[in-house]
Amino acid sequence: MAHKLASSHPAWNKLEQLYESKGKQINLTKAFNEDKKRFSTYSQLWKSEKTDATILLDYSKNLIDAEVLEALVQLAKEAKVQEQVDAMFSGEHINTSEDRSVLHVALRDLPGDFSINEPGVEEVKPELEHMKSFSEAVRSGAWKGYTGKPIKSIVNIGIGGSDLGPVMVTEALKPYAKRDLDAHFVSNIDGTHMAETLKVCDPETTLFIVASKTFTTQETITNATTARDWFLENAKDKAHVAKHFVALSTNVKAATDFGIAKENMFKFWDWVGGRYSLWSAIGLSIALVIGFDNFEQLLHGAHEMDLHYKNAKLEENIPVLLALIGIW
Numbered sequence: 672m673a674h675k676l677a678s679s680h681p682a683w684n685k686l687e688q689l690y691e692s693k694g695k696q697i698n699l700t701k702a703f704n705e706d707k708k709r710f711s712t713y714s715q716l717w718k719s720e721k722t723d724a725t726i727l728l729d730y731s732k733n734l735i736d737a738e739v740l741e742a743l744v745q746l747a748k749e750a751k752v753q754e755q756v757d758a759m760f761s762g763e764h765i766n767t768s769e770d771r772s773v774l775h776v777a778l779r780d781l782p783g784d785f786s787i788n789e790p791g792v793e794e795v796k797p798e799l800e801h802m803k804s805f806s807e808a809v810r811s812g813a814w815k816g817y818t819g820k821p822i823k824s825i826v827n828i829g830i831g832g833s834d835l836g837p838v839m840v841t842e843a844l845k846p847y848a849k850r851d852l853d854a855h856f857v858s859n860i861d862g863t864h865m866a867e868t869l870k871v872c873d874p875e876t877t878l879f880i881v882a883s884k885t886f887t888t889q890e891t892i893t894n895a896t897t898a899r900d901w902f903l904e905n906a907k908d909k910a911h912v913a914k915h916f917v918a919l920s921t922n923v924k925a926a927t928d929f930g931i932a933k934e935n936m937f938k939f940w941d942w943v944g945g946r947y948s949l950w951s952a953i954g955l956s957i958a959l960v961i962g963f964d965n966f967e968q969l970l971h972g973a974h975e976m977d978l979h980y981k982n983a984k985l986e987e988n989i990p991v992l993l994a995l996i997g998i999w
């Protein structure tokens with residue numbers, strides 16, 4: 672599907688005119704005083720159909736009015752947003768720069784609502800099973816380090832999408848965390864980040880998670896090599912690496928060359944963009960910290976929002992409204 676600049680659509684001109692004629696003078700205090708229903712008009716309560724979760728989207732405090740909102744929705748229509756959404760869910764290559772599908776929604780479609788036909792989608796559930804058995808073994812203490820002790824610290828080594836999503840979710844969901852399992856995230860190429868982390872880790876009880884979609888990212892491979900050298904200085908025998916290093920990657924060959932055992936690899940697919948990868952094997956650190964059952968709940972919640980995004984009309988579509996207001 673050909674992409675056009677948003678500014679090439681007639682609604683863009685309309686929005687520019689609206690901004691000049693009144694948009695830049697919209698005053699919120701005045702708007703609320705003049706319209707007692709402003710909050711209810713420009714807010715939406717989303718309710719889960721599966722749980723008692725709700726999300727209140729309050730966009731009444733943005734500098735918009737009915738005419739601006741109408742023009743924004745018109746822009747979405749002219750840009751064929753709904754058609755693009757459908758194209759994404761059907762596996763079309765909407766990532767035109769890499770000529771790939773964009774199917775992070777398949778990672779959380781556990782009920783199979785979207786019938787996505789793309790190689791790899793059928794591997795999502797077996798990979799989740801692998802994450803479940805591994806994370807439960809580590810959390811319960813059944814997974815032992817090379818001297819027979821249970822794991823006390825995990826160190827996720829990754830950068831960009833292979834770091835930020837898990838960092839954000841483990842912070843946000845801290846109340847669900849297993850408190851006797853320390854989680855560290857090392858992303859910085861500055862050696863201090865890894866050195867300071869290793870100072871508080873014990874090689875006998877530390878698990879390193881090398882998270883890299885490509886497994887060629889310089890920062891990550893450098894940090895992973897530092898971690899492996901540190902580990903081997905203590906453990907001596909390379910055979911022990913299998914108990915302390917796992918890889919999350921689409922590049923099985925490079926992870927094997929690094930020395931990671933096949934059974935310690937958690938894979939995902941090239942249709943998972945870096946910035947959306949926390950829902951894939953990249954989320955292993957999340958499952959370790961909050962438990963696999965909670966990780967699965969996270970996937971279910973995101974899937975419900977995917978259903979809303981796919982099915983709600985543009986005027987009531989929470990992600991679409993947020994994106995449009997972002998443009999304004």
Ligand SMILES: O=P(O)(O)OC[C@H]1O[C@@H](O)[C@H](O)[C@@H](O)[C@@H]1O
Binds near residue numbers: 946
């Ligand atoms: O997961 P990888 O392949 O190591 O890549 C890490 C990051 O590398 C960056 O260069 C990319 O801009 C990010 O999108 C990506 O998440």
